[in-house]
Amino acid sequence: MHSTKRNPALRLGGAACALVVIITTFITTLVPPSSIGSCSVFPSNNIWNARVDTLPVDSHSSAYITSMGSTTGLHPDFGTVWEGAPIGIPYTTVPGTQPPVAINFTAYGDESDPGPYPIPPDAPVEGGSNSSGDRHVLVIDRDHCNLYEMYNSYLQADNSWNADSGAKYDLNSHALRPDTWTSADAAGLPIFAGLVRYDEAVTAQSIPHALRFTAQTTQKKHLWPARHDASSNTSTSVPPMGQRFRLKASFDVSSYAPEVQAILIALKQYGMFLADNGSDWYISGAPDSSWNDDTLVTQLKTVHGSDFEAVDESSLMSDPNSGAAGATQPPPLFFFWLPLIFR
Secondary structure, eight states, X not given: OOOOSOOHHHHHHHHHHHHHHHHHHHHHOOOOOOEETTEESSOTTBGGGOOOTTSOBOTTHHHHHHHHOTXXXXXXXXXXXXXXXXXXXXXEEEOTTOOOBOEEESSOGGGSOOSOBOOOTTOOOTTOTTOOSOOOEEEEETTTTEEEEEESOEEOTTSOEEESEEEEEETTOOBOOOTTOOOSSTTSOOSGGGOBXXXXXXXXXXXXXXXXXEESSOEEEEOTTOOOOOOOOOOTTSOEETOEEEEOTTOOOTTSOHHHHHHHHHHHHTOEEEEEESSTTEEEBOOOTTOOHHHHHHHHTTSBGGGEXXXXXXXXXXXXXXXXXXXXXXXXXXXXXXXXXXX
């Protein structure tokens, strides 16, 4: 009479196969990344598109939060119009046939990607054409999926541009800038990837990527994937460029307006990178005439520094010169099935 009891080796082999299937499914079933037109904003497994809600808290988290203000509220550095100019960092897209023009770098040419860039003469300038601020210009070639970003940009009479610095990004690539190089951003990161955009926050009500924010005092240090720092402060109590922060999982977002919920959920799942020196807890976004400024300002300011924690994302780095992120921890459902597999 044959025993109906299964061979332990066969049970283990079956469990291992099931485990491989689950792990493979988890790794390959990725949320589609942010997109602009037909271009993804970096590959799905890029660090900008990696969830960090299961990663460990950074050991300096408490000190960093204190330095930026534990009782200070979030502030949207974007919206509709203020004093006649759009609020936020604007961008535009161009076809692949857009004529490239010369770029004259006036400050950081040795750390800039050389021109020409396909920047049209009517490309929007942050703060407006008469602004004395950062004057960022962001342009996406939607046919070749290349992103061009400039800082302190001025259009010239011959339709060329003067800019302090400039960077080009292949949106299909994980390539980072050379280490220690700036970009149009102090952290050497792309700006567009971290913007709150109306089409995602309101139309889709989903922001599947990390955001970008500023702090007044930063450390003379940068963390992957950042490439540059812009401070002489060596205190380990202030955050370095590239430090990632997330909204605590316990924070209740249910009472917020849908567009604010989308922002807060993104901050829980993907967090935000410290990318530049500026006002504490100011989140970057693109201007849009349809934003509700009152809702954004009033509701976001109720989210305080103490509601955040710094994230240790070092486990995601497989190559310090690549933005490709390793797989994040499996969701709780994965652990639920383990006892069933090995029972």
